[in-house]
Every structure is written in structure tokens, then in C-alpha cells.
Amino acid sequence: MNSLKVLYRVLALALVLMGCSHAIAAYPDRPVKVIVPFAPGGGTDLVARTLSVPMSEDLKQSIVIDNKPGGSTIIGTDALAKSPPDGYTLVVATLAHAVNPSLKAKLPYSQDKDFAPVILVGISPNVVVVSADSPYKTFSEFLAAAKANPGKLSYASQGGGTSAHLAGELFNSIAGTKLTHVPYKGAGPALTDVIGGQVDVMFATASAVGSLVESGKLRALAVTSPARSTTPLLAKLPTVAESGVPGYSAGSWYGYFAPAGTPPAVINRLNASIKKGTQTAAFKARVESEGLMIKAGTPEEFAKFVKAEELRWKAVIKDANISPD
Numbered sequence: 001m002n003s004l005k006v007l008y009r010v011l012a013l014a015l016v017l018m019g020c021s022h023a024i025a026a027y028p029d030r031p032v033k034v035i036v037p038f039a040p041g042g043g044t045d046l047v048a049r050t051l052s053v054p055m056s057e058d059l060k061q062s063i064v065i066d067n068k069p070g071g072s073t074i075i076g077t078d079a080l081a082k083s084p085p086d087g088y089t090l091v092v093a094t095l096a097h098a099v100n101p102s103l104k105a106k107l108p109y110s111q112d113k114d115f116a117p118v119i120l121v122g123i124s125p126n127v128v129v130v131s132a133d134s135p136y137k138t139f140s141e142f143l144a145a146a147k148a149n150p151g152k153l154s155y156a157s158q159g160g161g162t163s164a165h166l167a168g169e170l171f172n173s174i175a176g177t178k179l180t181h182v183p184y185k186g187a188g189p190a191l192t193d194v195i196g197g198q199v200d201v202m203f204a205t206a207s208a209v210g211s212l213v214e215s216g217k218l219r220a221l222a223v224t225s226p227a228r229s230t231t232p233l234l235a236k237l238p239t240v241a242e243s244g245v246p247g248y249s250a251g252s253w254y255g256y257f258a259p260a261g262t263p264p265a266v267i268n269r270l271n272a273s274i275k276k277g278t279q280t281a282a283f284k285a286r287v288e289s290e291g292l293m294i295k296a297g298t299p300e301e302f303a304k305f306v307k308a309e310e311l312r313w314k315a316v317i318k319d320a321n322i323s324p325d
Contacts, residue, residue: 031062037076041188043208054277072161081109085261098309117302118256125225139221150178156190156199163252167203206291224250
């Protein structure tokens with residue numbers, strides 16, 4: 001009798017495993033949702049929507065973009081953490097994902113336990129931009145004005161803890177200036193107010209401002225990378241470091257996470273699909289001309305990259321005396 005029970009259990013387990021294998025082999029059999037934790041119109045939204053086209057073709061399913069702005073990306077990220085680990089919900093993370101543990105007194109999810117890295121898409125410098133009507137024609141002119149008028153000049157960001165915010169605070173710390181931070185719920189509305197002159201400057205992501213610089217709505221003054229950019233749009237711009245703020249370096253990045261517990265086979269399928277999408281001519285033309293350096297690699301490489309970013313910016317936040325919310 002006991003032997004029969006063991007046999008039944010073995011058979012039941014085999015059926016479950018066969019079912020799981022079939023489910024993974026059939027993945028995906030319905031649309032995949034990609035959460036963008038910002039409002040439409042910014043760099044993260046651009047990356048997600050541009051990649052959704054080749055992903056949809058490769059996976060043979062629709063890619064649904066779900067914008068969930070707010071809370072320095074925490075609202076959208078928490079939505080992912082609470083999603084089933086089946087590969088049908090992803091989030092496009094940015095620098096904010098790595099710095100939120102240092103900026104927020106409490107998170108509604110576990111940074112180390114609730115996410116499965118899928119892939120790092122790319123890295124880009126931020127670009128210091130002002131309105132086309134701004135009196136500052138060069139970064140040196142802006143720097144001089146910022147030093148001469150402490151507390152009177154403002155800088156926009158797509159939200160607290162984002163790359164634009166930290167780039168501005170790092171600038172204040174190293175340059176000895178006192179720019180006033182004005183946060184928005186997304187890069188789109190932030191850039192709208194920079195264009196309109198309501199805010200003086202923004203340390204914006206290159207992908208968010210490329211077309212606005214090309215169209216003449218914004219004037220680019222400098223890049224935040226340690227060395228000059230080699231991309232067509234930014235190649236002529238000086239770095240912040242060489243323009244009077246030695247040692248300055250900041251940047252942004254984009255990468256995909258799935259919920260923790262997502263089967264490795266599904267993670268690898270998504271990694272391969274997104275990597276393939278980053279190599280398409282359409283994606284390269286859309287983002288490389290705006291400063292994004294494609295770095296698509298393995299899930300393990302992305303995990304190591306994010307951990308290094310967490311440690312790096314934790315030190316910057318401490319040195320700049322940025323207190324958790």
C-alpha cells in the first residue's frame with residue numbers, strides 16, 4: 001500500500017513538472033505588460049515603447065506599456081513586486097531603483113528579494129539643458145551665474161531620487177552651488193517647464209532631450225559623463241568636469257526586471273528577446289543618436305551592475321547630506 005502511495009506521488013509530481021515545462025515552452029501565450037514608472041514622454045517611456053516593437057515581433061505577442069508614475073518610481077516598482085512571477089509583467093528600471101533604498105526610510109518591497117534581473121539595456125550621460133531663450137549660451141556662463149546667485153536658480157527633475165535629481169545634488173556638492181530642486185512626475189512635464197523658462201536648467205537624460213535639442217527647443221550646454229560623448233548629437237559638447245567642476249561624473253541607465261521567482265527559462269527568453277531588440281536598426285537609430293550606449297548582457301551582469309550602482313550612490317547621498325524621506 002505504501003509503495004502505491006509513493007508511486008502515485010511520483011506520478012503526480014511528474015505530471016506537475018510536465019505541465020510546468022509545457023507552460024514555459026509555450027511562453028508567452030498572452031500579452032506581456034511592461035510597467036514604465038514614469039509619465040509618458042520621458043526617456044524611460046521612449047526606451048520601453050521603442051523596444052516594444054521588436055519584442056512583440058520576436059515573442060509574437062502584444063507588449064502593453066503601462067505608465068505608473070509617482071513615488072520616485074516606487075509605485076510602478078511595487079506593482080511589479082506584487083505581480084505573479086510568470087514573465088507577463090516587467091518593469092523598466094532606472095537609476096532610481098538603485099538609489100531608493102538610500103533615499104527612502106521605508107520601501108513597500110524588498111530590494112534584495114522581490115526582483116529578478118532580466119537585462120541592462122544601456123547607459124547614457126545626462127545632458128545639462130536650458131531653454132532656447134535662456135541667457136546662458138555656455139556651461140561656463142551658467143556655472144558663473146549659479147555661483148553668483150546662491151538659491152536663486154532652479155533645476156528640474158523627473159522626480160526625487162532620479163538621475164536628474166542626483167546629478168543636480170552632486171553638482172551642488174562639488175561646485176559649491178545652491179540650485180533649488182523642482183521635482184516633477186516624469187521627464188515630459190519637467191522638460192516642458194524648462195522649455196517655458198519656469199525652471200532654469202535640467203540635468204536630463206540624453207534620450208529624453210535628443211529631439212528637443214535637435215529641434216531647437218532646448219540648448220545643450222554640457223554632458224555629465226567623465227569623458228566626452230562619441231554619439232553624433234553630443235560629440236561637440238564639453239563635459240561638466242572640464243568646464244569648471246573637476247571630478248564631476250553622473251549618468252543614467254535603463255534595465256528590465258521581472259518579479260522574483262520567475263522561472264529562469266522565462267528570464268532567459270525575455271533576455272534574448274530584449275537583447276535582439278536592442279540590436280535592431282530602428283532601436284539603434286532612435287537611441288544611439290541621443291547618447292544611449294547599448295550594454296545588453298546577461299541577467300547576472302545586470303545584477304552585479306545594479307549592486308555596484310547602489311553602493312556608489314549610497315556614498316554620494318551620504319557625502320551630499322541628502323536625507324531619506
